[in-house]
Amino acid sequence: MVLRKSLADLSYPRVRVLDVSAAEPLIAAHGLVKRFGDFTAVAGIDVDVRAGEAFGFLGPNGAGKSSTMRMIGCVSAPSGGTLRILGMDPVRDGPAIRARLGVCPQQDSLDQDITVRENLTVYARYFGISRRQARQRADELLEFVQLTERANDKVEPLSGGMKRRLTIARALVNDPAIVLLDEPTTGLDPQARHLVWERLFQLKQRGVTLVLTTHYMDEAEQLCDRLVVMDGGRIGAEGSPRQLIERYATREVVELRFSDATLDSYLGKLEGIGERLELLPDRILLYADDGDLAVAAVHERQLRPSSVLVRRSTLEDVFLHLTGRTLVD
Amino acid sequence: MVTLVLPRLAARAEQRFQRAAAVTGRNVTAARHFGYWWVLVSGFFEPVLYLLSIGVGVGALIKSFTLPDGRVIPYAAFVAPAMLAASAMNGALAETTMNFFGKMKYLRLYDGVLATPVKPFEIALGELMWALVRGSIYSVAFLGLMVAMGLTSAGWALVALPATVIVGLAFGGMGMAIATYVRSWQDFDYIMVVQFALFLFSGTFAPAGSYPLVMQIVVQLTPLYHGVELLRGLTTGVLGWGLLGHTAYLIAFASIGLAIASRRMAVLLYK
Ligand SMILES: Nc1ncnc2c1ncn2[C@@H]1O[C@H](COP(=O)(O)OP(=O)(O)OP(=O)(O)O)[C@@H](O)[C@H]1O
Numbered sequence: 237m238v239l240r241k242s243l244a245d246l247s248y249p250r251v252r253v254l255d256v257s258a259a260e261p262l263i264a265a266h267g268l269v270k271r272f273g274d275f276t277a278v279a280g281i282d283v284d285v286r287a288g289e290a291f292g293f294l295g296p297n298g299a300g301k302s303s304t305m306r307m308i309g310c311v312s313a314p315s316g317g318t319l320r321i322l323g324m325d326p327v328r329d330g331p332a333i334r335a336r337l338g339v340c341p342q343q344d345s346l347d348q349d350i351t352v353r354e355n356l357t358v359y360a361r362y363f364g365i366s367r368r369q370a371r372q373r374a375d376e377l378l379e380f381v382q383l384t385e386r387a388n389d390k391v392e393p394l395s396g397g398m399k400r401r402l403t404i405a406r407a408l409v410n411d412p413a414i415v416l417l418d419e420p421t422t423g424l425d426p427q428a429r430h431l432v433w434e435r436l437f438q439l440k441q442r443g444v445t446l447v448l449t450t451h452y453m454d455e456a457e458q459l460c461d462r463l464v465v466m467d468g469g470r471i472g473a474e475g476s477p478r479q480l481i482e483r484y485a486t487r488e489v490v491e492l493r494f495s496d497a498t499l500d501s502y503l504g505k506l507e508g509i510g511e512r513l514e515l516l517p518d519r520i521l522l523y524a525d526d527g528d529l530a531v532a533a534v535h536e537r538q539l540r541p542s543s544v545l546v547r548r549s550t551l552e553d554v555f556l557h558l559t560g561r562t563l564v565d
Numbered sequence: 566m567v568t569l570v571l572p573r574l575a576a577r578a579e580q581r582f583q584r585a586a587a588v589t590g591r592n593v594t595a596a597r598h599f600g601y602w603w604v605l606v607s608g609f610f611e612p613v614l615y616l617l618s619i620g621v622g623v624g625a626l627i628k629s630f631t632l633p634d635g636r637v638i639p640y641a642a643f644v645a646p647a648m649l650a651a652s653a654m655n656g657a658l659a660e661t662t663m664n665f666f667g668k669m670k671y672l673r674l675y676d677g678v679l680a681t682p683v684k685p686f687e688i689a690l691g692e693l694m695w696a697l698v699r700g701s702i703y704s705v706a707f708l709g710l711m712v713a714m715g716l717t718s719a720g721w722a723l724v725a726l727p728a729t730v731i732v733g734l735a736f737g738g739m740g741m742a743i744a745t746y747v748r749s750w751q752d753f754d755y756i757m758v759v760q761f762a763l764f765l766f767s768g769t770f771a772p773a774g775s776y777p778l779v780m781q782i783v784v785q786l787t788p789l790y791h792g793v794e795l796l797r798g799l800t801t802g803v804l805g806w807g808l809l810g811h812t813a814y815l816i817a818f819a820s821i822g823l824a825i826a827s828r829r830m831a832v833l834l835y836k
């Protein structure tokens with residue numbers, strides 16, 4: 237029996253953490269609920285995230301993604317259900333859990349009064365990391381997110397993409413076991429998004445568990461091993477991107493546009509082609525296993541769409557099928 | 566049992582302090598970028614101007630003042646410790662009301678901090694320590710001036726310095742508690758009025774004993790009165806058990822403020 241515990245041991249109760257065997261999920265939520273007054277933002281969800289996995293929450297505005305992320309981040313107490321993170325209870329062991337989490341919130345919460353580099357060194361101090369180690373870690377991370385050149389600039393004049401990268405770097409300062417990323421690439425240009433994806437992919441390869449939310453199908457397909465589709469506080473479907481597409485969409489999709497305004501009049505005329513039709517404000521989606529065959533059938537009926545696009549189906553189609561809505565705001 | 570618990574408690578206290586110090590450290594880092602030191606200088610001049618205009622100006626009319634122990638001191642030496650207490654109050658309140666509110670509500674600084682192991686209590690403690698750093702800079706300068714003007718001795722000035730920290734602690738703790746209830750910048754006008762009323766009626770310019778009885782009772786409930794009495798006792802060298810009472814009052818005031826502030830922060834930020 238060791239009587240004197242060192243400070244480091246106290247801040248990370250390893251005894252409990254070690255209970256997490258490979259089989260036990262790092263994050264386990266059952267019937268998890270979040271209420272704000274009368275309003276239910278998260279209406280009883282079950283989620284298990286395993287070590288080393290990249291797990292995604294996909295859903296439109298107001299789905300309850302951020303509310304869920306904040307509960308996992310131990311900054312918002314669950315209103316119901318159970319939640320265990322790293323084998324610990326978020327309400328009781330909040331500080332010990334947060335010590336091992338990296339959080340990139342939806343809204344950047346960077347410190348505008350200090351420099352880019354100081355944002356990392358100051359943040360490291362909150363985790364009890366020594367000054368010397370903090371400086372070293374800051375330099376590594378600035379390199380990692382390609383901000384070394386801006387190290388001594390204030391945060392304010394940085395572009396949105398740079399701020400986002402800095403927020404991600406800050407989330408990594410404590411070498412976390414789990415990184416929570418709430419819409420990591422919303423508002424970024426394609427280049428910036430790809431850089432972020434690449435970095436997140438590298439983290440995943442190092443064995444860091446990623447939990448992210450997104451509105452973007454391509455992001456979810458690129459990054460997530462497994463995801464849940466969330467809407468109105470509930471989970472509509474769960475699986476790998478491939479599984480979800482196989483389960484909820486056909487192999488291909490034909491996008492048809494017609495120059496006349498009355499799109500819905502075509503619905504009847506297209507009846508019977510492919511497996512399913514979906515009417516969007518500007519186009520009709522025709523789900524079929526063979527897109528070219530379906531297009532031929534359309535032409536056979538003497539219909540003259542102004543444009544025809546055959547593509548593989550994506551998570552977007554899954555989402556549309558599950559919720560009857562597109563994800564784009 | 567004790568051998569198990571004590572080291573653990575000590576380690577926990579040390580950890581708390583380290584996290585609070587990290588919050589203070591952030592402010593030190595930020596202050597280096599600001600023309601912050603100018604803000605400090607300007608805050609120092611207010612009590613000095615009062616001391617010169619009232620202490621010295623009115624002092625020319627009143628000339629001297631008789632202490633409870635029969636000693637006669639110049640009026641300026643009577644007013645100076647009150648200005649010292651007021652400056653400790655102002656320094657602590659400036660940092661813990663407006664600046665704290667701005668950091669919490671507008672900069673949303675603590676949203677990021679709370680995602681780390683740092684808890685609301687530790688943030689409050691860290692901000693309070695920073696307010697004390699600022700307040701102490703005023704106090705050192707003001708005490709230096711008092712010694713230079715012959716209003717107290719260097720020895721008593723050294724004793725009074727930690728007492729000014731206790732005054733700052735009391736107002737800092739309560740300032741933060743109040744800031745968590747502030748809705749918008751307009752509310753600071755109310756704080757300002759109360760602050761000024763305290764400044765005028767806390768036995769600052771005349772002994773509280775000369776007030777009407779009802780007012781005496783009210784004044785004795787307010788914190789600046791206890792700060793003024795404590796510092797006046799020390800800088801004039803009139804010691805008594807009453808000083809311990811004033812100290813206890815101020816520390817209790819600080820603890821209550823800190824407890825309210827950290828609880829309120831948890832309510833506001835852990836949504
Ligand atoms: N602090 C709060 N108080 C009251 N209602 C809230 C609060 N936070 C979130 N909500 C509500 O809960 C619902 C879910 O919000 P949440 O932020 O979790 O959605 P989201 O999926 O992250 O959406 P978005 O894609 O827009 O970020 C919304 O209707 C929102 O208005």
Ligand SMILES: [Mg+2]
Pocket residue numbers: 301302303342418
């Ligand atoms: Mg959100």
